[in-house]
Amino acid sequence: MYGLTKTEILSLAYTLAEKNKIKHPFSSKREKAGIEWLKGFRKRHPDITLRAPESTSAARARAFNKPVVDKFFSILKDTQAKHSFPPYRIFNVDETSLCTVPTKNTKVFAQTGRKQVARVTSAERGDTTTAVVCGSATGNFIPPMFIAYFLQAMPRNYIRKTTRQNWSETSMQSALDAVKDGMAFKTASRQFSVPLMALKRRTKGKNKLAMGAVKVLGSKQTVFTTEQEAELVKHIKDMEIRMYGLTKTEILSLAYQLAEKNKIKHPFSSKREKAGIEWLKGFRKRHPDITLRAPESTSAARARAFNKPVVDKFFRF
Template sequence: MGIPNTPDLKQMLEDESFSDLETERNMIREEARNNIQEFDMARTKTDRKVGSHSSEQMQAALDLIEKGKSIREAAKLKKLSFTTLYRYYKKIKNNPEQANIRLVPNYEINKVFTDAQEQTLIAYLKESAYLFYGLSNIDCRKLAYETALINKIKVPESWTKNQMTGIDWLKGFRARHRDVSLRIPESCSLARATGFNKFNVDLYFNNLERVLIRHPQFSNGTRIFNLDETATTTVQKPLKILAPKGIRCISKVTSGERGTLSTTCAITCASGIALPPVIVFPRKNFKNHMLHGTPPGTLGLATPSGWMNSELFPEVMRHFIQHSCSSKENPSLLLLGNHESHLSIEYLELAKTNGVTMLTLPPHSSHKTQPLDVGLFKPFKSIYNACMDSWMMRHPGQPVTIYDVGALVGEAYQKSMTPTSITNAFKKTGIQ
């Protein structure tokens, strides 16, 4: 018996049908390899879906089945899950003698805490946030676990292993209590947290009331002023930009690494007027060209550090007296902080001679009692930063210097110190 003729291996590889078969096999291998890689990767845990049907809806679907409809048809008509309806149908069919069978899921059976205990946890979380000692997600989970231990509540094994509740419990807890949300807190120093108290604030408003009684002309707000300083640097914080996805690092050019600091002193009136600012430049001697682009009447000063000090503040007081037209016949009230640069015998004599009554704010409370800090400096700095960012776009390859700060401050000052913003800031602090 002879051996049948078999095609040569080279001829098989060149055969078109064999090539198609090999291509298909390679595709199957590639797909299987991808499936194995996806299986090995850590799976993202999805939120568990819970039932949302009512007992009336389920009962209506069961009635349709009794009338001859199939389970799938009844589920489609009543917009229910086929498997859910099938499970309840089997439950009733296998227990014909049992009455009042529950037709909705009983999630309460796995609930760890009672409503009263959860309300106690919520009250504690709120009170901690009010006292500036708010709890994070991890702290909340640990607190709930300790609460369960103290009350001898049965908890899952994973809670005991991790010494805290699971992330699923926290998601459900937050979903049940919508009045609590995850927030990013602002940093507050211990001095501010303890300095802003009822005694200091009451003392400040009592002094303000005595001043208004002594000078009734202050009550309409046209002679009440607020003065404060803020830092303006030559380096901007880049704004958000549109960029392609998938790139981990997106950069934008800034003027420098740290920049040079100047001080801008703003003066506003409760009637909605902003007096010309004072800018302190980081130079030994002041030059007039540094004020290029500033609002008319701006006072320019210079110190090596760029900060305000007690030697320069008398010049600021003369600037205020000139533009506020203060005198003994036309007195004014000036609200300012307790910074050491505001302590000078010369400026106190100037204020007394020109009818300026000064009322200092409570220590470490300017974030609540000073109009400039409450409602004006934040928009001013945001606009100043945007102006500097725009300047960098218009002058590619050039850094911002202190000689450009005046124009940037002038543009931001006029856009932020609007009458509406000023009057609202005074109202927010309880002065008007």
């Protein structure tokens, strides 16, 4: 697994000729054989060819060798002789990597003299997805499995198949008033088009909206009120102005602490003591005036010296 490149073969041919004191037309300045010699050499030896090698880890190279492979097939042969597995129960599994951005660019035609030719892709650096394919000896295949790089922030582009929470808060309040006036739960649920179980929970005082919290048709209610979120946004902006911008993790922890301190019912993780990534997505959508940026490192001395009063004084001079 240490294949020689064209350049290495040309250098090797020159070294071989020099060491054996063979008269040759090779370049003494470059210390390499010529490309014409390589063409003739390949024609005389068609059993060698130029290939693009596949990157293989050292651990895999050590494990994947003839003795190990022979041992595997020996065990497989004994196991098959012992159990006589039918072909439809013998499966072969393999994996391959797929990249969202091509790793190799095919040459394209462009204007002569242009210094740089660009090509639009989904991104400059792609994300690798692993595809696992499995088939039996009889030709039956199970659906392929794709292993994406997502761990917590899975894409939310699926289509909802249910009508869960597809009701307005006004309809729920009307149904609650009707139940208090003596209407049956089922009748109120049908008449005002609200879920029966949700209506019963609301009657018992469960799942109440926080005063001032927002509930949009077909979406989840917000945890905090409009005023509370405005205070949180103000704090985030103030910290950024002071050059102590909050990270995603810090904001998630801050949201959890805010809910706990104000005794607000929330779906956040008590174990991790953080709000969820879905809450953060909704929070950012509701407040497009804040965004996620990569900060530039600034020394404390420069931060103290470079401020509005100092800059204003400079321009007055």
